[in-house]
Amino acid sequence: MHIDLSGKRAIVTGSTAGIGFAIARELAESGAEVTVTGRTQARVDAAIESIKQAATNARVSGVAADLGTAEGCQALIDARPDTDILVNNVGIFGPQDFFEIDDATWQTFFDVNVMSAVRLSRHYARGMKQRDWGRIQFISSESALNIPSEMVHYGMTKSAMQSLSRGLAKVLSGTHVTVNAILPGPTRSEGVLDMLRQAAEKQGISQEALEARFVQENRPSSIIQRLATPEEVAHMCVYAASEQASATTGAALRVEGGIVDTMA
Known part of the structure; x- marks a missing residue:
C-alpha cells in the first residue's frame, strides 16, 4: 500500500518531540504539508529542522502557542485557519497520588489534554465538513480503558478524548470526514x-x-x-489520515501491544 498525502494540509499538536514529532515527520514524508506546534519557538524551530533533515522535500512550518489555553488555541487558528488533517496529540502526564491531586492540577490536565482538542476540533471540523473531506484524530491511550491508579487524572482525560472522538464522528455522519481515537500503550x-x-x-x-x-x-x-516506539504509533496515524482509511471512523485504534485484555 502506498500512502500519498500530497496536497493535504496537516496540523499535529504537541509535535516537537515524542509521538507527536514522529507523526508530524511521517505525515511530511508521505507528502502532507505539516504544521508543527509547541510551546516555545526554539523547540518548534528545532523540530522543523529535524524533519527537513529526515525528509529533504518536506513542507513543514510551525506555530508556537500554549494550546492549554483558549488564547493559545486561537493563536494557532489565526495562523492556520484551515487544515485537512488534525491530530490532537498535545498532552501532559505524570504519576501522582490521588489524594494529593489538587483542583488546579485536575483543571490543568483537563485544559491541556481535553479542551485543546475540543477547541481545535470545533473550529477545523467546520471547514472539513464544508469541503466534505477531512481527518481528525485524538491521541488517547490504553489508560483510557485501564485507568492507572497512579494517574487517575490522566486516565480520566484520555477517556474523555475517546468520548469526544466517538461523538464527533457521529456529528459528522454522512460526510467524508473521519474521526478516530488512537490508543498507544507505554511508548x-x-x-x-x-x-x-x-x-x-x-x-x-x-x-x-x-x-x-x-x-x-x-x-x-x-x-x-x-x-512501543513513537514510529509504531505514527504508522497507525498516517494510515488513519489516508484516503485508504475512508471507511474507518468512530473507532478506537489500539497501538498498545495487546495490553487491553479484550478482542473488542
Whole structure:
C-alpha cells in the first residue's frame, strides 16, 4: 500500500518531540504539508529542522502557542485557519497520588489534554465538513480503558478524548470526514524515557532493566512485552489520515501491544 498525502494540509499538536514529532515527520514524508506546534519557538524551530533533515522535500512550518489555553488555541487558528488533517496529540502526564491531586492540577490536565482538542476540533471540523473531506484524530491511550491508579487524572482525560472522538464522528455522519481515537500503550517517547530514567537512577539500576520491569509489573498483559516506539504509533496515524482509511471512523485504534485484555 502506498500512502500519498500530497496536497493535504496537516496540523499535529504537541509535535516537537515524542509521538507527536514522529507523526508530524511521517505525515511530511508521505507528502502532507505539516504544521508543527509547541510551546516555545526554539523547540518548534528545532523540530522543523529535524524533519527537513529526515525528509529533504518536506513542507513543514510551525506555530508556537500554549494550546492549554483558549488564547493559545486561537493563536494557532489565526495562523492556520484551515487544515485537512488534525491530530490532537498535545498532552501532559505524570504519576501522582490521588489524594494529593489538587483542583488546579485536575483543571490543568483537563485544559491541556481535553479542551485543546475540543477547541481545535470545533473550529477545523467546520471547514472539513464544508469541503466534505477531512481527518481528525485524538491521541488517547490504553489508560483510557485501564485507568492507572497512579494517574487517575490522566486516565480520566484520555477517556474523555475517546468520548469526544466517538461523538464527533457521529456529528459528522454522512460526510467524508473521519474521526478516530488512537490508543498507544507505554511508548518510548521523550517524556516516558525521562520519567523512567529518573526512576532508574533512584533505584540504582539501568534504564533498560527498569523498562523491562515496568512492563512486567505495570502492564503484565502486554503481548509484545516491551515499550512501543513513537514510529509504531505514527504508522497507525498516517494510515488513519489516508484516503485508504475512508471507511474507518468512530473507532478506537489500539497501538498498545495487546495490553487491553479484550478482542473488542
